[in-house]
Structure formats: C-alpha cells, structure tokens
Amino acid sequence: MTDLAIAANGLRKSYGDKTVLDGIDLAVAEGTVFALLGPNGAGKTTAVKILSTLITADAGQARVGGHDLTANPQAVRAAIGVTGQFSAVDGLITGEENMLLMADLHHLPKPEGRRVAAELLERFDLTAAAKKPASTYSGGMKRRLDIAMTLVGSPRIIFLDEPTTGLDPRSRHTMWQIIRELVTGGVTVFLTTQYLEEADQLADRIAVLNNGKIAAEGTAEQLKRLVPGGHVRLRFTDPTAYRTATHTLPTATGDNESLTLQIPSGATQHELRTLLDHLHTTGIEADELTVHTPDLDDVFFALTDTAHIPHQPTEATR
Numbered sequence: 001m002t003d004l005a006i007a008a009n010g011l012r013k014s015y016g017d018k019t020v021l022d023g024i025d026l027a028v029a030e031g032t033v034f035a036l037l038g039p040n041g042a043g044k045t046t047a048v049k050i051l052s053t054l055i056t057a058d059a060g061q062a063r064v065g066g067h068d069l070t071a072n073p074q075a076v077r078a079a080i081g082v083t084g085q086f087s088a089v090d091g092l093i094t095g096e097e098n099m100l101l102m103a104d105l106h107h108l109p110k111p112e113g114r115r116v117a118a119e120l121l122e123r124f125d126l127t128a129a130a131k132k133p134a135s136t137y138s139g140g141m142k143r144r145l146d147i148a149m150t151l152v153g154s155p156r157i158i159f160l161d162e163p164t165t166g167l168d169p170r171s172r173h174t175m176w177q178i179i180r181e182l183v184t185g186g187v188t189v190f191l192t193t194q195y196l197e198e199a200d201q202l203a204d205r206i207a208v209l210n211n212g213k214i215a216a217e218g219t220a221e222q223l224k225r226l227v228p229g230g231h232v233r234l235r236f237t238d239p240t241a242y243r244t245a246t247h248t249l250p251t252a253t254g255d256n257e258s259l260t261l262q263i264p265s266g267a268t269q270h271e272l273r274t275l276l277d278h279l280h281t282t283g284i285e286a287d288e289l290t291v292h293t294p295d296l297d298d299v300f301f302a303l304t305d306t307a308h309i310p311h312q313p314t315e316a317t318r
C-alpha cells in the first residue's frame with residue numbers, strides 16, 4: 001500500500017454550538033492531489049487549519065507527513081507548506097524581498113537563500129517583477145509568489161486553500177500547471193476548492209464536505225457514477241418525426257416547443273446501440289443526438305445543500 005501523507009480519523013470541530021466538522025476521516029496517499037470540495041462555509045478552511053496545526057481539533061487524530069498532529073506539531077510544521085486564502089505576501093516589500101524573508105525564516109545561509117529565491121522566482125515567471133513591490137502584482141502573480149514562498153522550505157506536503165479563487169482562466173490554468181509540476185516532483189497536494197472543474201482536472205481523489213461530514217469520497221469517475229443524470233437528447237425539426245418518436249419512446253420526456261426529447265440513459269454502448277437500433281427500425285430521423293453523462297456538478301448538487309442552483313450540463317454532441 002502507498003504510504004499516507006495525511007491520515008485523519010474522526011476529526012471534530014465546533015465553534016460555540018455550531019458543529020463545523022462532525023467526525024471526518026481522510027486518507028491522502030503520498031505524491032497525489034486530494035481535493036476537498038464543499039459549498040461556502042462547509043468547513044474546508046477549518047480542516048486545512050487543523051491539519052496544518054494552526055488550530056486544534058476538539059476530537060479525533062491525524063498524522064501528517066508521518067507525524068502525529070498533537071504529539072509532534074513542530075515536525076508536522078517542518079514537513080508542510082500552507083498557502084491560504086490570506087496570503088503571506090507582504091505588499092510593501094518586493095517579490096524578491098518576500099522570498100529572502102522566507103529563506104531567513106527557514107534559516108537558510110544567505111548565499112543559499114539568494115540562490116533558492118532566484119530559482120523559484122524564475123520558475124514562477126516572476127524574475128522580471130522581482131524588484132517591484134508585491135502590492136503592484138496582479139492577483140495571479142501574488143498567488144504565484146505565495147506558492148513560491150511556500151516552496152522555500154521544500155515542503156513534501158502542501159495545503160492550497162482555494163488557490164485559484166478570483167483568478168482569470170489563463171492564471172487558473174497556469175496555477176494548475178504549477179500544481180501538476182509539484183506533484184510530478186513527488187509533493188503531495190491537499191487542495192480545497194469550490195470549482196468542480198478544478199477538482200476534476202487535478203485531483204486523484206475528491207471528498208465532498210457537507211454539513212460537517214464527508215458526503216462522498218473517491219475518484220472523479222467514481223463520484224460521477226454515484227448520481228443519476230445521464231440522458232440522451234434528441235432534437236427534431238420535423239414535428240411529425242418528433243411526435244412519432246414521443247409515442248414509441250415511453251421513457252422519454254418531451255419539450256413540444258423545442259421539439260426535443262430527453263431519454264434517461266446510462267450512456268453505455270449497449271444502451272446507445274439499443275436506442276439507435278430502435279430509431280432505425282422505426283424509421284425515426286432525429287436532427288441532432290446529444291449524450292449527457294453526469295459531471296461533477298451533478299455530484300456536487302446532488303450531495304450538497306445547493307441543489308437549487310441552476311447549472312448548465314456539459315454535453316457531447318454526436
């Protein structure tokens with residue numbers, strides 16, 4: 001079995017009479033990306049704070065980097081890096097000075113600190129801006145500097161709390177690339193996000209946090225199989241063909257305005273072939289056939305309290 005970078009059991013945390021974490025278990029294998037998904041206020045940041053020793057849990061145990069959180073928080077701190085929603089970047093000093101400050105905090109000898117800072121600034125495409133005050137950086141540059149600062153101490157485990165919130169699509173993709181490179185280098189990434197696509201793109205395993213509990217956990221594919229929602233949609237331009245199809249497909253729901261039919265389907269090869277055979281033998285010609293398979297949005301809406309939020313499903317047109 002792969003060694004676990006993070007292993008937590010029965011973590012609980014309440015603020016007053018509000019239970020934020022109601023006994024959560026986590027297992028994150030070394031060198032993987034784990035995404036903790038959840039709606040606003042679900043307790044994602046609280047989980048990160050506990051696992052990174054910033055606050056203590058009311059109950060439960062956890063080992064991070066092989067060290068017990070309660071017995072050996074110093075060793076945990078030495079093994080991890082944390083980039084939170086409130087960045088460690090000091091806007092009044094330059095990017096380079098921020099990096100050198102981190103190198104000092106990690107007690108790196110001066111020449112070593114300068115070398116590491118220069119290397120990381122280069123790696124995160126910040127060399128040109130290195131001598132400018134960090135307050136003049138864009139949101140994406142600040143996030144990159146924040147991660148670069150986290151890497152000064154060469155952590156094996158990195159907690160990224162909503163690393164791409166508020167970033168434009170290009171900066172988000174750059175951040176994803178950075179995260180992938182970290183993992184290729186053997187780092188374990190514990191990520192919180194509200195972006196389902198982000199979890200889908202990056203995470204080896206995903207846990208959905210809701211009402212203080214892990215509502216579901218698995219790979220993106222496993223989670224997608226948990227929810228119904230797969231269907232085939234047929235669109236017609238000929239009202240007669242539409243009506244005939246409606247009569248011969250009893251499980252279909254129709255929209256008379258747009259002349260479309262929605263047929264529940266797991267979108268397996270067998271189900272699709274059966275449907276296509278049926279259309280062929282009954283002589284029904286649809287103008288368009290689209291297949292919808294459940295995506296992480298479906299999972300999220302099915303498992304969390306936000307089911308009322310409308311969303312646009314992703315569709316593959318055939």
Ligand SMILES: Nc1ncnc2c1ncn2[C@@H]1O[C@H](COP(=O)(O)OP(=O)(O)OP(=O)(O)O)[C@@H](O)[C@H]1O
Pocket residue numbers: 015020038039040041042043044045046047194
């Ligand atoms: N120090 C605190 N004192 C009291 N309540 C707190 C404290 N910290 C967090 N909470 C509450 O705990 C709940 C979970 O907060 P947390 O920040 O962990 O959620 P989150 O999932 O990270 O949300 P978001 O996506 O909005 O960042 C919220 O209801 C929050 O108001």
